[in-house]
Amino acid sequence: MSLQQSAFIILTLISFGFFGFTIFRLAKIFRLTKKEFRFDKIGERTVTTLLVAFGQSKMMKRPLAGILHAFVWWGFLVITIGSVEMMMDGITGNKKSLSFLGPFYSFVTASSDIFALLIIISCIIFLCRRYFTKPKRFIAPEMKPSSRTDATFILSLILILMVTLIGMNTAYVTSDSNDYSGSFPVSFYFTPALSSLGPEQITTLEKTNWWIHITIIYFFLNFLPYSKHFHVIASVPNVFFTRLEPYAKLNTMESVTHEVKLMLNPSEQSADTPPPQRFGVKDIEDVTWKTMLDAYTCTECGRCTAVCPANITGKLLSPRKLFIDLRRRAKDKAPGIIKSGSNFSDGKSLIGSDYITEEELWACTTCMACIEECPVDIDHVPFIVDMRRNLVMEESKVPSGLAVMFSNIENNGAPWAFSREDRFNWASEIYYGNK
Amino acid sequence: MEINRDKITVPTMAEMAAKGEMPDILFWVGCAGSFDERAQKITRAFVKILYRAGIKYAVLGTEESCTGDPAKRAGNEFLFQMQAFMNIQTLNNYGIKKIVTACPHCFNTLKNEYPDLGGKYEVMHHTQLLQQLLDEGKIKVEGGKFSGKKITFHDPCYLGRGNGVYEAPRSVIEKLDSELSEMKRSRQRGFCCGAGGAQMFKDAEPGNKEVNVERTEEALALKPDVIATGCPFCMTMMTDGVKHFDKEAEVKVQDVAELIANALDL
Ligand code: SF4
Numbered sequence: 001m002s003l004q005q006s007a008f009i010i011l012t013l014i015s016f017g018f019f020g021f022t023i024f025r026l027a028k029i030f031r032l033t034k035k036e037f038r039f040d041k042i043g044e045r046t047v048t049t050l051l052v053a054f055g056q057s058k059m060m061k062r063p064l065a066g067i068l069h070a071f072v073w074w075g076f077l078v079i080t081i082g083s084v085e086m087m088m089d090g091i092t093g094n095k096k097s098l099s100f101l102g103p104f105y106s107f108v109t110a111s112s113d114i115f116a117l118l119i120i121i122s123c124i125i126f127l128c129r130r131y132f133t134k135p136k137r138f139i140a141p142e143m144k145p146s147s148r149t150d151a152t153f154i155l156s157l158i159l160i161l162m163v164t165l166i167g168m169n170t171a172y173v174t175s176d177s178n179d180y181s182g183s184f185p186v187s188f189y190f191t192p193a194l195s196s197l198g199p200e201q202i203t204t205l206e207k208t209n210w211w212i213h214i215t216i217i218y219f220f221l222n223f224l225p226y227s228k229h230f231h232v233i234a235s236v237p238n239v240f241f242t243r244l245e246p247y248a249k250l251n252t253m254e255s256v257t258h259e260v261k262l263m264l265n266p267s268e269q270s271a272d273t274p275p276p277q278r279f280g281v282k283d284i285e286d287v288t289w290k291t292m293l294d295a296y297t298c299t300e301c302g303r304c305t306a307v308c309p310a311n312i313t314g315k316l317l318s319p320r321k322l323f324i325d326l327r328r329r330a331k332d333k334a335p336g337i338i339k340s341g342s343n344f345s346d347g348k349s350l351i352g353s354d355y356i357t358e359e360e361l362w363a364c365t366t367c368m369a370c371i372e373e374c375p376v377d378i379d380h381v382p383f384i385v386d387m388r389r390n391l392v393m394e395e396s397k398v399p400s401g402l403a404v405m406f407s408n409i410e411n412n413g414a415p416w417a418f419s420r421e422d423r424f425n426w427a428s429e430i431y432y433g434n435k
Numbered sequence: 436m437e438i439n440r441d442k443i444t445v446p447t448m449a450e451m452a453a454k455g456e457m458p459d460i461l462f463w464v465g466c467a468g469s470f471d472e473r474a475q476k477i478t479r480a481f482v483k484i485l486y487r488a489g490i491k492y493a494v495l496g497t498e499e500s501c502t503g504d505p506a507k508r509a510g511n512e513f514l515f516q517m518q519a520f521m522n523i524q525t526l527n528n529y530g531i532k533k534i535v536t537a538c539p540h541c542f543n544t545l546k547n548e549y550p551d552l553g554g555k556y557e558v559m560h561h562t563q564l565l566q567q568l569l570d571e572g573k574i575k576v577e578g579g580k581f582s583g584k585k586i587t588f589h590d591p592c593y594l595g596r597g598n599g600v601y602e603a604p605r606s607v608i609e610k611l612d613s614e615l616s617e618m619k620r621s622r623q624r625g626f627c628c629g630a631g632g633a634q635m636f637k638d639a640e641p642g643n644k645e646v647n648v649e650r651t652e653e654a655l656a657l658k659p660d661v662i663a664t665g666c667p668f669c670m671t672m673m674t675d676g677v678k679h680f681d682k683e684a685e686v687k688v689q690d691v692a693e694l695i696a697n698a699l700d701l
């Protein structure tokens with residue numbers, strides 16, 4: 001086994017080891033969340049995933065950003081096949097381990113090569129956009145400078161990845177110019193640039209690019225879960241487990257059904273009393289795993305906030321911020337619970353001045369524009385209503401107008417102070433043929 | 436057309452049941468349609484259309500109660516379920532199978548949220564029924580009254596995005612032989628009027644603009660003769676918005692049912 005081979009195997013072990021550790025820690029956070037059934041209608045879920053996640057259908061609502069992003073995503077998917085091959089090569093010491101695949105191999109290598117160029121173009125445009133045209137949705141109180149740094153960092157890494165990929169392929173095609181496997185239309189175009197180099201220099205160039213490329217891939221793999229770019233991985237399951245109901249349907253709280261039935265019919269004591277639990281969402285233990293997955297999938301793109309009527313009219317609410325806050329809260333609180341058990345408290349909660357405030361929650365019109373817009377199918381409204389449920393049913397913190405509305409419904413069966421008997425008065429004077 | 440001034444008596448379920456009859460469809464009026472003066476006009480317009488089309492319908496009258504929608508969106512699931520159980524009991528006692536309503540909030544609650552609690556009905560929004568009546572020829576609108584008029588349709592969130600009904604109201608408006616002019620933010624991208632999620636019943640949070648003003652501004656930019664909608668709450672918000680811009684004289688805010696009733700000379 002060559003020195004290079006051993007070094008690569010060690011690097012691979014470290015890299016996957018650390019990735020496993022990260023996933024293990026994430027799993028612990030998800031184990032704190034509540035159950036929710038999302039395993040029905042597998043066929044419909046698969047179709048949705050193909051369209052929304054793989055087909056990027058919701059991204060195309062903004063065609064330019066949509067197509068550029070699709071290049072990066074589709075490119076990532078095919079290039080990953082090449083990355084797997086690089087790992088196989090690195091471990092076995094072979095060259096082009098997958099070349100036995102024949103025409104399919106040529107297809108994969110050719111499309112990877114073309115996508116590499118498209119990704120370079122897309123990343124340059126994305127960077128220019130961040131620094132020069134600055135779309136409004138990238139500027140908001142919840143967008144900390146670190147968010148932009150994160151984006152710039154990732155875009156730069158991807159750029160280096162693609163440049164080294166083309167560099168490596170060009171060197172490969174040049175060195176084995178008469179007999180190479182695969183097809184590299186873009187890299188082939190660059191071969192004249194290397195014509196002055198000797199065979200050894202070319203081999204060194206190929207090796208150097210190979211090492212830089214694979215090292216960045218391993219770094220990338222381990223960096224993703226700690227950044228908003230985790231969506232590369234999380235968006236696929238997040239879309240798959242999306243809610244397949246009309247957006248406007250809110251879930252029925254079974255714990256409430258139980259109590260309401262008792263109130264309406266006290267004699268009907270049933271044996272299967274569900275254990276008492278907190279109503280609604282106050283902190284991370286109250287959300288379901290799907291809401292938590294939403295938080296880990298959010299790309300912070302701000303498409304939701306850009307269409308939010310509350311945000312557009314200057315209210316504090318920004319739907320994007322809710323999920324950034326949930327993720328931040330999970331990061332802040334989960335280690336404590338994991339260490340000291342479910343009674344752990346740091347004196348704060350998700351609803352509160354450090355994270356999501358009541359003012360934000362009450363500004364929502366539940367218009368669902370955010371849900372419609374979100375390219376990774378994040379479900380804002382149920383999350384907002386769940387937090388309102390906690391404010392109303394646990395804390396009795398309700399804006400005064402809503403308290404009046406509640407008591408009107410209770411007393412008059414209408415949200416206004418009209419009496420039940422007058423409900424049918426509208427019908428007293430209707431003349432046909434007379435306006 | 437001859438003008439007759441027959442008084443319409445709206446049949447209630449209680450009367451029908453007493454006679455041992457069943458309506459083909461129950462008209463769920465909703466709180467706004469029952470109490471709000473402006474929305475009552477929509478209710479009456481719709482009743483006249485039902486009468487003209489010869490539909491065997493009934494209402495619950497004083498037996499109807501709030502669906503609980505605003506309570507649910509405001510986080511009061513208790514109150515919502517209390518209301519839901521009461522209404523479901525009333526509806527199921529009468530053996531109701533099919534419901535039409537002119538309120539997208541009632542529509543959503545009845546259609547999507549009552550089934551979990553034992554209330555399973557076929558629920559239509561009134562624009563869907565109007566589309567059907569027009570398609571089946573049960574009512575016929577001769578254009579004319581609205582020809583050359585510019586109408587823009589404001590999508591109610593709970594009808595459009597919330598339940599995917601975009602075409603029914605538009606196809607009804609198109610029958611009027613008028614120009615349907617779309618706002619940039621329409622259909623899936625429709626912009627809220629500001630009333631949903633129980634906002635109707637509380638003061639807005641601090642901001643720099645009212646949502647309905649933002650929306651009405653967009654509608655008025657098209658210089659329409661009519662802003663059409665299909666929701667009593669959107670009606671309130673858009674009407675207030677038009678007043679805000681002092682445009683009541685030029686621009687009418689009308690429900691799709693009112694447009695049809697008007698075209699039918701009802
Ligand atoms: S549903 Fe609420 S958060 Fe989402 S866009 Fe509408 S107002 Fe904003």
Ligand code: SF4
Pocket residue numbers: 297298299300301302303304305319320323373374375376377378
């Ligand atoms: S919730 Fe969706 S639309 Fe909003 S910022 Fe996150 S990914 Fe973008």
